[in-house]
Amino acid sequence: xxxxxxxxxxxxxxxxxxxxxxxxxxxxxxxxxxxxxxxxxxxxxxxxxxxxxxxxxxxxxxxxxxxxxxxxxxxxxxxxxxxxxxxxxxxxxxxxxxxxxxxxxxxxxxxxxxxxxxxxxxxxxxxxxxxxxxxxxxxxxxxxxxxxxxxxxxxxxxxxxxxxxxxxxxxxxxxxxxx
Numbered sequence: 001x002x003x004x005x006x007x008x009x010x011x012x013x014x015x016x017x018x019x020x021x022x023x024x025x026x027x028x029x030x031x032x033x034x035x036x037x038x039x040x041x042x043x044x045x046x047x048x049x050x051x052x053x054x055x056x057x058x059x060x061x062x063x064x065x066x067x068x069x070x071x072x073x074x075x076x077x078x079x080x081x082x083x084x085x086x087x088x089x090x091x092x093x094x095x096x097x098x099x100x101x102x103x104x105x106x107x108x109x110x111x112x113x114x115x116x117x118x119x120x121x122x123x124x125x126x127x128x129x130x131x132x133x134x135x136x137x138x139x140x141x142x143x144x145x146x147x148x149x150x151x152x153x154x155x156x157x158x159x160x161x162x163x164x165x166x167x168x169x170x171x172x173x174x175x176x177x178x179x
Contacts (some may be wrong), residue, residue, distance in 0.1 A: 003075050003102060004066075005109040009048040011116040011161055015109035016102065020070045040119065051112055053178075100153040107152060110168050115178030117169050 006013055024042075027036040034148055039108045040063040043049045044056065086095060096102040105161055152172065 002070060002077060003096060003105050004070070005105060007050045009050070009113050015113070016105050019076075031065055032071060033067045036063050041177060053115055098153065100149050103152045103155060103157070106157050107168070108173065110175065111126070111178060114165060116176070117165060117178070118172050118174045119176070119177040120173045120175055121130060 003016055003018055004020045006015055006017050008014075024039060026038045027035075029035045029038060037060065039049065040059060042057065051062060054062065107118075155167075155172065
């Protein structure tokens with residue numbers, strides 16, 4: 001599947017879903033973009049759903065962006081499934097738990113839930129509205145990104161959410177203020 005950040009930001013919700021969501025769409029729409037937009041519009045006033053600190057237009061733009069991203073990723077996912085490669089050659093690609101893809105998505109989910117969590121400041125807990133978010137897709141974590149990725153890959157994301165968030169704030173500082 002194509003792992004993605006869960007739009008449900010409740011404290012007890014799973015941060016990363018194993019697949020892009022394919023539920024609760026209005027099948028009256030023919031394009032996935034409109035199905036995603038309709039889903040967003042039905043949930044847009046919920047405080048613990050989606051990227052809570054974006055303005056409405058930013059959320060709409062992000063919704064359309066993610067629809068496009070999922071569509072492109074889906075094409076290659078199905079292409080690879082139809083034409084499997086030698087497992088010994090590309091096992092690292094599909095091993096999302098050990099190739100740093102899943103840890104990156106988990107970190108992104110935490111940054112969306114608590115913007116500024118890795119800034120080095122003392123961020124608040126989800127729902128306090130004290131931080132804004134502007135996650136950059138260029139992954140500029142710090143000057144030594146290879147070392148940072150190793151730390152992230154080996155970071156234990158299991159456990160009580162409050163404990164995990166405290167450890168993220170302390171151990172994965174990258175000065176991303178979430179603005």
